[in-house]
Amino acid sequence: SLVGSFYIFAIWIGIGVYGLYEEFSKLIKPKVWAPLITLICLLSVPGVMAYQNWDDHDRSGRYTARAAAKAYLDSCQEEAGAMLFTIGDNDTFPLWYVQEIEGYRNDVRVICTSLFATDWYVDQMKRKAYRSDPIPSQLTHDLYRYGNRDVIYYQGITDKRWDIKDFMIWVGSNDPQTKLGSLLEKQGADLSGYSESTLDLVYYPTNKIRIPVNKKNVLESGLVKEKDSALIVDYIDIDLPQALPKNRIMMLDIIANNDWKRPIYFSGGSFDKAEYIWMKDYLQLEGMAYKLVPIKTQNPSSYEMGRIDTDEMYRIVKGWEWGNSGSSDIYHDTQTRTQGLSLRSNLARLVEALINENKIDKAREIIDLTMDNLPVAYYGFYTFVEPFLDGYYKVGDTQKARDLFGELKLIYQSRLNYYQGTPLDEQYNNLEDIIGDMEGYRRIIDILIENNDREMAEKETEIFNDHIDQFSHFYQEDILEELPDEDMPADELIDTMPVSDTILEDATEVENVGN
Template identity: 40%
Template sequence: MKSNYKLVNNVLGWLAFAVAAITYALTMEPSASLWDCGEFITSANGLQVGHPPGAPLFMIIARFFALFAPDPSYAALMVNLMSALASAFTIMFLFWTITHLAKKLFVKDGEISLANGVAVLGAGMVGALAYTFSDTFWFSAVEGEVYALSSLFTAVVFWAILKWENVADEKYANRWIILIAYLMGLSIGVHLLNLLAIPAIVFVYYFKKHEPTRNGILAALGISLVILGVIMYGIIPGVIKIASWFELAFVNGLGAPFKTGVLVYAISLIALMVWTINYSIKHNKVILNTIVTSFIVIMIGYSSFAMIVIRSSANPPMDENNPDDVFSLLSYLNREQYGDRPLVFGEYYNAPAVDMVETKPVYIQKKDKNGKDKYVIASYKPKYEFDSRFNTIFPRMYSSNAGHVRDYEYWGNVKKNNPIQVGDEVIYKPSFGSNLRFFFSYQFNHMYWRYFMWNFAGRQNDIQNHGGIRHGNWISGIQFLDEMRLGNQDKLYSELKNKKSRNAYFFLPFILGLIGIFFQLNAGKKGKKDFWVVMLLFLLTGLAIVVYLNQYPHQPRERDYAYAGSFYAFAIWIGFGVLGLYNFLKNKMPALASAGLVTLICLIAVPGLMAQQNWDDHDRGGRYATLAYAKNYLNSCDPNAILFTYGDNDTFPLWYAQEVEGIRRDIRIVNISLLAGDWYINQMRRKAYDSELIPMTLTADKVEPGIRDQVPVVERLSKPELLSEMIKFVASDNEATTVETQSGKKLHYFPGRKVYVPVDSSKVVSNGTVQPEDAGLVVDKLEWNIKKSYLYKNDIAVYDIIANNNWERPIYFSVGMGVDSFLGLEKYFQLEGAAYRLVPIETKPQRNELGHVNTELLYDNYMNKFTFGGLKDPDVHVDQFHILTVNIMSFRANYSRLASALNDEGKKDKAIKIMDRCMEELPTSKIPFDNTLIGFIQEYYRAGATDKANVLLSDMAQQSYDKLNYFLSLESQYANAFRAEQEREIRVVQMLLGLADMGEQTKLREDLQLKFEMLFKTFVE
């Protein structure tokens, strides 16, 4: 077997690659996906600057792939293909990693028998393909995100240390160490997760070079953590931090131009490295040479971040945080905009703040009075200090957000039994036991173990879980075991039972992995050493990340992608499970037959089953929903509009549509959350493509870091004041425009709560802000009350844009934003599709419906302009986040609202057409039933489409029946959790019965009433 083993091993590794590559190519998304994908693809396609800490190497490689797009609409496809190929290469290296580790256990005198060789290669294929079809890895493999490329780096460096192990005693073996260091440096430009492989790599080195002892193992562990710490907290920020010292010394101290200090520092660092290399060679210092060479290649890899500074200096349209100098780059790398979280020692969530102190300075570039370059301290980073009595080691419950606090108390089972007097108030400090309970119940079990079991036992569905038994749990497919944790599964209603994302593996991958763990652990000295290497990789990419992330509850999305490295390690053990079964069977039947039989059975039972279960909900083929969502937003706006958005999914798809595909570049997208940064406000003052700059009263020096970050609203004016005058007051540097806080800090303040914006009625009609038929509804001014106690920099910036616009450009707010982001302006909104337009027509909100409706305008947008990216196609999978995130339910509600308005105007044919259009594009077979459909039933009856109303009413009644049947079937410990929802469904039934009356459908009403009465009677009996 020896002569053929290497060839067969290489061929099968490439076969694993081919299987994975074909799988991912067939199932990848053809356009941009949700979350950060739109931003990453945009930054890559135009070499622009994304969110901190950046991913410049990803950007460069993705740009290379995007070059092969035949036109801009294929750029996302090519970046997604990059992820698919990177993931396929990851599978190939996983195969070779498993076979390398497995072969060591079966080689005797340099030979491996045919049967053992088949078992080893079978183990590699089963483990690699199990990871190929695993839930988490497959998800990241088919979209343009950093995690696929990051996984490849982890796979390659782990494989590379095993290659070093083969030649460790040969000349030039250390070149593998240098390669690993270079790959580590490169990986920093993708994602830092790859660095967590360092301890496992160190232990491979230790076990190869030394006989293991207790002290030696502890020393190796310590050294590995030191190396990890040096790279993460030394090299990555440290090199840039030292550069900032040089820059400050040369520019501020010696009067040199900007970037002189950085240049001198770079030359000095290069000279020092060259001298050290020469010294190590001349004096035969092998270890020193290896260390310095490793540092150099890490720096070469890390130098990809020069792309961030270079591109930021060019001021591209997307330039997040504007890291064009060494100080802003350091802040960018440290992700300072996201704040800090305590890890080793810190405060509990209800710790009273006793002071706010100023920490490190924030430098900005300016010219002094002589015109020389100068770095000036704009402000100091503020930091709260808390009552020390509320501090704890290993703080897990730290966020003071009200929603997070409720969840802390739920997951941690916090008891109010530790009172501490704070002034006149008694505050109950959580116990350390509750702190640990939250860690184990939420951070470990809910946010890691649940994900682990998704991948190796089964997944209930793709609805995000914040607690409870219906959504996002792991399942096995073994009914009685699932029912012990999740209640009655027989009565589960069709919406959940038939979800494509309901996947069950019957514990088979998990069991095979456990067999692999026990086999490797008991496979002699070699096996035990390698077991601890894999275990280190498993723990440091799993539990260690849990500890490091210290996640607060109610995360905005599931975070399983963060633990893919841990699942990679478990896939190695799945491969070893094949060897465990082979080892058991070979004593009971011929060894070769045993190897072939075990491999075949395991291939079918584990990766085969996982592929069969996961394919339908991981196949994104034909889905253009994210792009359609962006187009709908942009096409809702008139030319040259200003569109306010808020979160990532509200903004990134629009950036992609504009920047990559060139769609509606006349619109200026303004992300309100980013307006808190002076860099973003200043970018709004520049023209971008076909969009003109946005005039503002607040000049650059008025919004520098630390200035007007928080503006208290002080009621010193009793009558409404012109908004532009209020902005000028806030912009003034006069001492009289500030108030002193309790801490003695002076803040600019907003001098009243009542403000207005004047309206030129003829202008707003002539420029299309108001439709001619609505001219009689125009008010002479927009007047509103500011309800907030404080206005933040982004609030002031929004008001400044509105005050200076003078009705020149259309202004829109995304329908996906929270009401607080509307800043009191919502009564002057007009619904125009996926966005509200600011118009001088006052409309009182009704039934949570905002804005005036012009039926002709809205009908044209919904009927002729809006698309939904193939969601109606039976072969296109619609996952839960598309249902929630692209505002499908909001669209449904607004279609219903438009139909109601059309019926009010007597336009019944149009009402029916618009509802039919919605039901065609967003069918109930793909998009779940919800209460917005009650409006459809009512409007169908009003429009005279009785048959359509009856069908929809009956279908919706059946959904309510199935849900109530499920709720009533649950045992009391589960049923109580659904009491409120059960009552809600009963109210839905009552509304449906009322609608049947309204439509004069007596027979339908009687049938429904009898059906529900029998349901409740059955359970009463």
């Protein structure tokens, strides 16, 4: 690609070459100097650029994208005809590479939902590829070709909940009664005001769909382990939106025809309900992917989805490659660091689940594995490190917890010191970042208090207050009034510490921290 700045660079380089020629031609004959200065510039300019930028563009030894792709694929059940819905770019292209070039886990059918709205891509998905079978589907090419069922619309004719098979029969029918023109005619509308393409649109009379659960297939396919068989529901009810684009129609087509014979996974690259076929309450986190299971899980938030089978996820994670992600010898670019968000988030949930099940040794292994391969120094996003700080305390590794706290503390202090040294107007411009760092610093002190690390908490609170005081000119009303006096006795310190309300709920713990 070519951008305007390239022209500017070229102009200034040319001016520089001519300037050097003018200077040195006074000392040396032009006939000798002209080719010499040209040669020097041709060598030195790229040399300087390489010297200054090589480390920022050096990809040698960095296999993080490849490792992430394998992690996604290894999260899918092996040799079971697994289908993995991805969204595009980072959760898709690396997977295609390892499947197509390295022949790795090509038993998994990767389905990119961004492309699933095109007829040619649907045709590809309906053909066998390597070791993966075609997608289960009843819609034929003439029903989803370009310009046909690109989108269908909901018309509330009935509140009855339809079986998904009946719904797909309606969607795939060319019967005139399934078309918008027929409905408008029944309603007495003047059809002359509508285009032919509009009248030929398919509509659906109900948005209430029921997906029956074939428990026999669920257990035989290994979707759910025998120990969890009592949790399997008889059916899943979903409510569709006002319109369905072609990719969502095709996803529903797969659900209708799969009958729980093959495992279905989602990459988790979005929180949109549609990306999970409106079944976010029926997911199981397995490594980097979410498996669709007929077990209802009430998610605590829209950002935390699915149940966890700790034994299965632990097995998957322990088999991952990491592609030198924790090495100091590679350049951790923006995309590499961003990938760490999903990894940390999923592994933090695994750690929490292991601790809740009293599997302390396994939890400790996962925390160490995470910190070794996603170190704070290279991956940033410090909020996502907090669960591991808390986890170290929970598994009894107090010293590792303190070391990790110290690492995070120095980062927050360094950032706050930088902002404190900038002019006041710049501080106001960066107010959101400053407050974010203050709150992050405060949260890690919350963790010390929550885990009853009394000595550390008291000492670090004083240091924290000193850093907050640097910004009293715009932060005093919101934060400083909550902070304790420097001379306040230790036993009263906890009552005024700027911690979250949930930490103060346990009166016994609070008393222990203060005494």
